[in-house]
Amino acid sequence: MSLIKIENVSKTYVGGEGLVEVLKNINLEIEEGQFLALLGPSGSGKSTLLSILGALNPPTSGQVLIDGISIYDLDSERRADFRHEYIGFVFQQYQLIPYLTALENVMLPLAISKRSDKEQREMAQTVLEKVGLGQKSMRLPNQLSGGEQNRVAIARAIVNEPALIFADEPTGSLDSKTAKEILDLFQALNKDGLTIIMVTHNVENLAWVSRSISIRDGQLCAAT
Amino acid sequence: MRLTHISIQNLRRRKSRTFLMMFSIIIGIASSTFLFITTQAMEKDVADKLDQYGSNILILPDSGEALTFGGITVGVTGQAEELNMSMVEQMQTIKNKENLATISPKLLADAEINGQKVLLVGVDFEKELRLKKWWKIEGLNFGQLPEKNEIVVGSDVARILGLTLGKSVDVKGQSFLIKGITQPTGSVEDDQAIFIDLKTLQGIENKPNSLSMIEAAAFCYTCPIEEMTKQLREKLPGTKVTALRATLESRDQTVKKFSMFSIATSIILLITSALVVAISMISSVRERTRDIGVLGAIGFRKRHILQTIFLEVTLVSFVGGLAGYLLGMGLAVAYGPTIAKMAITLPWQPILGVYATLGAVLISVLASVYPAWKAAKLDPIEALRYF
Numbered sequence: 241m242s243l244i245k246i247e248n249v250s251k252t253y254v255g256g257e258g259l260v261e262v263l264k265n266i267n268l269e270i271e272e273g274q275f276l277a278l279l280g281p282s283g284s285g286k287s288t289l290l291s292i293l294g295a296l297n298p299p300t301s302g303q304v305l306i307d308g309i310s311i312y313d314l315d316s317e318r319r320a321d322f323r324h325e326y327i328g329f330v331f332q333q334y335q336l337i338p339y340l341t342a343l344e345n346v347m348l349p350l351a352i353s354k355r356s357d358k359e360q361r362e363m364a365q366t367v368l369e370k371v372g373l374g375q376k377s378m379r380l381p382n383q384l385s386g387g388e389q390n391r392v393a394i395a396r397a398i399v400n401e402p403a404l405i406f407a408d409e410p411t412g413s414l415d416s417k418t419a420k421e422i423l424d425l426f427q428a429l430n431k432d433g434l435t436i437i438m439v440t441h442n443v444e445n446l447a448w449v450s451r452s453i454s455i456r457d458g459q460l461c462a463a464t
Numbered sequence: 465m466r467l468t469h470i471s472i473q474n475l476r477r478r479k480s481r482t483f484l485m486m487f488s489i490i491i492g493i494a495s496s497t498f499l500f501i502t503t504q505a506m507e508k509d510v511a512d513k514l515d516q517y518g519s520n521i522l523i524l525p526d527s528g529e530a531l532t533f534g535g536i537t538v539g540v541t542g543q544a545e546e547l548n549m550s551m552v553e554q555m556q557t558i559k560n561k562e563n564l565a566t567i568s569p570k571l572l573a574d575a576e577i578n579g580q581k582v583l584l585v586g587v588d589f590e591k592e593l594r595l596k597k598w599w600k601i602e603g604l605n606f607g608q609l610p611e612k613n614e615i616v617v618g619s620d621v622a623r624i625l626g627l628t629l630g631k632s633v634d635v636k637g638q639s640f641l642i643k644g645i646t647q648p649t650g651s652v653e654d655d656q657a658i659f660i661d662l663k664t665l666q667g668i669e670n671k672p673n674s675l676s677m678i679e680a681a682a683f684c685y686t687c688p689i690e691e692m693t694k695q696l697r698e699k700l701p702g703t704k705v706t707a708l709r710a711t712l713e714s715r716d717q718t719v720k721k722f723s724m725f726s727i728a729t730s731i732i733l734l735i736t737s738a739l740v741v742a743i744s745m746i747s748s749v750r751e752r753t754r755d756i757g758v759l760g761a762i763g764f765r766k767r768h769i770l771q772t773i774f775l776e777v778t779l780v781s782f783v784g785g786l787a788g789y790l791l792g793m794g795l796a797v798a799y800g801p802t803i804a805k806m807a808i809t810l811p812w813q814p815i816l817g818v819y820a821t822l823g824a825v826l827i828s829v830l831a832s833v834y835p836a837w838k839a840a841k842l843d844p845i846e847a848l849r850y851f
Contacts, residue, residue: 296761296845317765324763331848335758339477340470347465349762360465396762 242269243403243435244293249302251288251458262288263299264458270437272403275430277446278439280455286439287332287408289455293437294327294406295319307403324349328397330407334389336381342368342392343377349400367395371425387418394425398434405429407438411445423448467768471775478748485744486784492737493788493824494795496730497816501796502803503726505810521693523547523555523678524704547675551700555680558695565681568595571665572676575635575658578625583657584635586665589616595681596654601644603629612661614643620655635660636668734823738831745777745835756839757847766840773836777828785824789817 251263262285270276278286291297292304295311304311311322328349336345346364355363368377371391373384381389390410397405407426411419427448430436438449446452454461475482525547552569555561571586589609593599601616610616615635617627622645632639640660648655666672682692689707696705749756756769797810 291845294761320760320763320765322763323761329761331758331761335754335848337470337755337758339473344465344469344473348470348759351465351467351470352764352768357465 243272243307244268244270244437245305246293247303247305249289249292249299249304251285251292251297252300262458263292266302266458266460268453268460270435272435273430273433275427275436275448275450276438277449277452278437278455279441279443279446279452281441284455285458286441286455290406290408290437290439294329295323324352324400326403328400328402328405330390330393330397330405330410332408332410332412334381334386334393336389336392336396338381341378341380342373342384342388342395345381345392346377346395346399348396353400364395364399367399368392370398371395385418387414387421390414390418390422391425394422394429398429403435405434405436407436409439409441411440411442419445467772468775471772471779474748474752474772475776475779478751481744481748482780485741486780486787488737488740488744489781489784489824489828490788490791492733492827493785493820494792495733497789497792497820498796498800499726499729500816501793501810501813502800503722505796505800506722520682520689520707521680521696522706523551523680523696523700524706525676526702526704546671547678547700547703548673549675550673551675551678551703554699555678555696558692558699560692560695563682563692566591566595568592568679569662569675570677570679571662571669571671571674573665573669577633577635577658580625582621582625584665585657585659586662587659588662589659592659595679598649599654600647602647603642603644610643610659610661612664613638613640614661615640616644616646616659617642618655618657618659619646619648621658638664638668734827737824738827741777741781741828742831742834745773745832746838748776749773749835749839752839753842753847756842757844760842760844761848769840769842770836773832773839774829777832777836778825781824781828782821784828785821786817788824789820792820793817 246266246268249263249266250261253260253262266289278289280286288297292299293306295304295306295314298312306322306326309322311319314322336342337348340348343361343364346368347360350360350363353360365374365377368374371394373388373391373395376384376388381392384392394405394407394410397407405426410426411422414422423445426436426438430450438445547569549569552567555564555567558564568588568591570592573584573586575582575584593609604610604616615633621627622642627633627642627645629642629645631642633642634640635658646654663672666674682689693705693707697703759769759772793812793816797812800810
């Protein structure tokens, strides 16, 4: 059974020039354990599709099933619970909370769990070590490089042991060496069993993924 | 990590905003505390002073022939129905008994001294002197009371009859030592009478339980005097209970003015503080739109966001409220009497600290309802697009 199933998903926005159809009747299935790249140029609708998959952005029509759950049939509070339990996000600009240390940023998803403070710290420290930042856990985001901030964001995404990771242009603002390190890290996490869906406009990144889908003008146009 | 930690870290990061918010709460609470304490003391001081200008309630028999006592009409002893000592106890059972400051029972009698008819007023000296704080008595030291065989003579009586301190006077066959002479008060009933121990006069007149009138001072800055006179009339049937309106109305007006000024100023100050808190929180939420979006995206529910915002406000307002109380109370204790030109000591009121702190928290939380609600309502995807 597919982990993710998208049926006839469309998304329309009201723009300055009237209605803009960003996604047009998308159908897609993603198996558990895949490392999928959503490839496409700017404005193609790939980030919108990612946000719809991430239970953040209801489609105008169609259905999204994750682990058999129709996520947009849940009310907003239950959808928040669903995101907490199933999904880890790595945002485009990492979106770390600037007044929290790396360790505290990683602990954020655990702050609303029933785990003790000690357990939260241990879990966060373990994942920071896993992404290679065990020694920099007490630094604030502005004391870390872009690549390191990206690693903290990845650590925050995986600390809660979700089934899915959604990454939006995770290498977009990194140099090629750092980008390679991040992709290696994603690949290692995928090998550990995590399903990863990554939005990218860089075809070079396809070397790390197990499957890729191109999206253009709101429609899926090629798959490998 | 708990939500409290996120709130504290945010406050620490935004030091100037946190300080501004706390400062506004400190100013609001300190000013309100100062005004409250000072006004409260002023009210008490005014009430005490007004008490000195005469008793507020006069209780007389409801029938009988009239005798003028300093412009006040009273029943003549021996000819009219009289009051009795049990009425004093009954007065202390009315609903507003706490407002009765001093009750001074009196027996009036006439006597002839050196061929002149004079008025004898039998009083409980301790209560009478507490009631007539403005009396200056030559021959009596502060706190000293005349003995049973001693009398205090009104200034006019002493002058007309040529009575002097230390002299003995024969009153109805008993000899009394003149222990004190009142200095002129301008009050006929004080200057034209001889004051004698109540029980002694009751013995002389052979009326051990009788009274001609009862004077009472009332602390009426917290009670309606009309209500008290009504309660007394009900308790003491067959008597005439009169409130001395002029004094009371003047007192009421003065006290009301102080209270209104204090309340109005405090409300304005607290509204200003609440506005500063609200504006600071609205601005804080706007600045943190992206952070709030992240929290929503990773699974924080609306109530978690609300909790984070309210925790911040509670922490700041708790510290601000407590500091404001300490500052306001400290200023009131140190400078209140000087500013209000009162010779009194203002005591620290710890319970007011509890109310001030809780009030600061309540006002600040109420002021933050709108920004907190806005934050909780933020759509994560919109919030993440904000920057």
